[in-house]
Amino acid sequence: MDKYEKVTELARRRGFLWPAFELYGGAAGFYDYGPLGGPLKRRIEDTWRKFFVIEEGFAEIEAPTIGVEGVFQASGHLSGFSDPLTSCGECKEIYRADHLIKHIVEVPDALSNEEIFNIIKDNEIYCPECGGNLSNVYEFNLMFKTMIGPGNKMPGYLRPETAQGMFINFPRLLRYFRDTLPFAAVQIGKSFRNEISPRQGVIRLREFTQAEAEIFINPANKTHPKSSEVKEIRVKFYSQAAQERGEPEDMTFGEAVDCGIIAHQVLAYYVARTYQFLLAVGISPNLMRFRQHKSDEMAHYAADCWDAEVFLDRLGWIEIVGIADRTDFDLKAHMALSKINLKVFVPFNKPVKRQKLMVKPDMKALGPMFKGKAKAIADALKALNPEDLRGDRIKINIDGEIVELDPSLVSYGIVEEEVRGEEIIPHVIEPSFGIDRIIYAAMDHAYYEDTVEGETRVVLRFKPAVAPIEVAILPLMDREDLVAPAEKISDELRSLGLRIDYDTSGSIGRRYRRNDEVGTPYCVTVDYETLEAGTITIRDRDSMKQVRARTDELAKKLKALFEGSIQFQEAGVPINANEQ
């Protein structure tokens, strides 16, 4: 078994991750988070929330997962979010057409459906299952479609990303933030992609969890007030140039901004915060790098884009976060389709004087001449340039009809006006996190094996902040005199908000191993000294060392251990314990 197999076997056996719907034959691309996976997921999401909602002050919203057509028409998902398919005329099996020609064209993304079909024909490619003829190549939209309400009047789509919820709420968010840039909103929630053939466990799912932030900034100011707080952090940058050379380069965020490898301070700041978050949930810094999108993979509107990639056994380098400067693309698209103004008025530091043409139609003359049309003519005159107002006759276009006027009907001149600011479309910085992939990576990077008394010990070295069980309470034996105080301790610690597992079954050594395997940082054993001397033992997962502490000080000691304010050996009196 390689590490990939070991981690996925452990994840399944112990209740982290289960392929869904096993009772009814299963369905590819759907997973259940089990009794340990659920809490691991919640704690990773909570850590994300601590970084981006609480510390950065971003607004956490929750929009529906079903969306109406307009949203995805504007976002481009209705027309562009699809894969090319071909079906077998004989057995009706359906294939990704681009995958069938991968041995001929390495990157088939740029090919049209017709071109792909021609390659299939020219290379005599047939159905891999039955050898039948393959159909024309057609597009399959990857959004799950449904109908809202009865009848077929209102199609709905399961959102392919959480981002649109922030974009379409932009006017309300702007009001909430008192019309001032920069501000940001986030969502943590489900997204959906109707993949043709999902694979690789939770790496490519049909239903997955994203945590996305949309940070709206003034394009004229891409500096960040806290950039000095992260500028000394050193990571592996795999820039476009570094990818040409085939070798990432170690440098600080300050250096990366200064030498222009990363587009600007705001992007650099959030890439750095991403790094800090990934460390906090247990991603190994040695198995992580930041890769810049190459120019041919970057979206045409993006100013810059970086992926956080982690190295995973068997799977190689996998993207788990993308951080992009999407410029004004999204807001512009929604403005165009919804016809609602999504611009922000940005005041200048001090008002600016500007010269302005002032056109004054002679309404007393125009009124009687044109009656009902006079207002439209006056408005058209006001919109003219000086050169249109000169000459013998002024020509204006009123709903397609050309009206000629004598210049005496209008006067004009240059006036000076005070301009207090301008309307701009904000740019968007978008850090987008794939929570399921991060969970899997946190398990892979936490997985260790060592040898204890001749036997292999498996241990998940989870950060205490994400461990699904924080403390296991273990009566030395399953006897009433030990069980009663152990249950009392469990209840007390639970009422303090600690995630407790209480376990009486099997030898104490076996229970330690079971807890190591699921990453429980501390095991507390209740034994006869608990009854006689009012003490318990605390065992540390990683060192397997044990200390003895007073039962009535246990909560305080555990709290200090989790806060990191004491070292393990300070939690009690060291004891020599032989692990079984």
Added chain:
Amino acid sequence: MDKYEKVTELARRRGFLWPAFELYGGAAGFYDYGPLGGPLKRRIEDTWRKFFVIEEGFAEIEAPTIGVEGVFQASGHLSGFSDPLTSCGECKEIYRADHLIKHIVEVPDALSNEEIFNIIKDNEIYCPECGGNLSNVYEFNLMFKTMIGPGNKMPGYLRPETAQGMFINFPRLLRYFRDTLPFAAVQIGKSFRNEISPRQGVIRLREFTQAEAEIFINPANKTHPKSSEVKEIRVKFYSQAAQERGEPEDMTFGEAVDCGIIAHQVLAYYVARTYQFLLAVGISPNLMRFRQHKSDEMAHYAADCWDAEVFLDRLGWIEIVGIADRTDFDLKAHMALSKINLKVFVPFNKPVKRQKLMVKPDMKALGPMFKGKAKAIADALKALNPEDLRGDRIKINIDGEIVELDPSLVSYGIVEEEVRGEEIIPHVIEPSFGIDRIIYAAMDHAYYEDTVEGETRVVLRFKPAVAPIEVAILPLMDREDLVAPAEKISDELRSLGLRIDYDTSGSIGRRYRRNDEVGTPYCVTVDYETLEAGTITIRDRDSMKQVRARTDELAKKLKALFEGSIQFQEAGVPINANEQ
């Protein structure tokens, strides 16, 4: 404006709840949680998690929101989860057929579609919009349907409840809990109901959030070890009998169990925990009651069922939680369809001796006589009763073929065996919480108006544990010398995990009012004494009193206030402040 209008207006204006997709014309039954609604929702969910996951030790899982057909075939949603519709032949408008005859038949639930249609015809009911003829009455399934993968091979449904995720994972959950009853699993997540005409804001949504627990117990033991901890709690019980009388009765949970009003201890314990949870999120005990389902509204399989109801302005008594003893209905249904054994082996306290018929076919004779069929014949013989084995000839049925045998080919006798336990199908206790309704109720019950210096002050008296903003940091004026220390204080408190709002705009009095209106428990003002004496003021939302405390003790004081370990007046030196 009545209170309902005031609360919904406030919810919309300040960013708690927004009707979704406003940019694209909206869609009934979908809401966004805005920058204040999002955190309120998360904190209410976290309080639920504290009660049921952490304190009760229930396993939190997360199953997909899309489900495959088998799941909803077994659950009955595919066939039974529907509303009767009728459409207008002229304008094509679609109506709930049962709603159109409500003035004729008060409770049309029991009528068949044909009966409803006859009532429509006989009473000359036409399309309310255009007067056109109405179509036959047909069933509309309330599950959103989609297709998984390309083609039409695999339908998928958005789950109408989270509960099925726990049921179909029963075998794995049982293994996780080491094959021992009782145990429980929960989910907090989205569910969907394709309502015909959703209304009443977040009370009836097409996409909503549930928190559900499935507690699997041994039907032979419906006692609860912690029932003594809740037995003194007194609530309003609105039992079947009390509903006949039209008046709820105040009693304790102990009394309700003792006099048989509530079916058993387990159900009573979780109704009591529900009550404690609802108090913790700010539901008023005076506007809450527990109503038992009447016999004609209770599901046929349910042993007992209670709703937590809250009184809401304009809407009246609304169900926000249901707690049911669903017996073995769900597991039996999944066993029947999936053919997978969902029984649990429950060991007896001590093994029992039982007499058992032992049938011993003479294989030496049967083998040569029947060759390949011998094994099937032996198995059929072992399944016979003593009376079948007596007589001249033994007749057995092998796949429809009758085989006759001489009694000498088989011997039998009664033996005594030790039975260590038995296989049972667990019963399920299901507390099911409608999170959106609870959120709305928490806002309604927190809404107060008082008069301060001649003006109406609106205040949401949120429990600090659910308030979307815990502390507002307010520099007295928007000037650099006050802004810099105020930002520093904000950052420090955020790094401790507190939800902070930082606000410099408008007079301090206006900012206090803005924070009262969204339920911020404490406002901290940074003024010139902060610079000169190192102190800030803390203002209490409900009393509007202020104290002055040392800046370097602020975090400690706030922590103590949130923990409830000090009273507000102990947080600093009282000051007389005139609120503007």
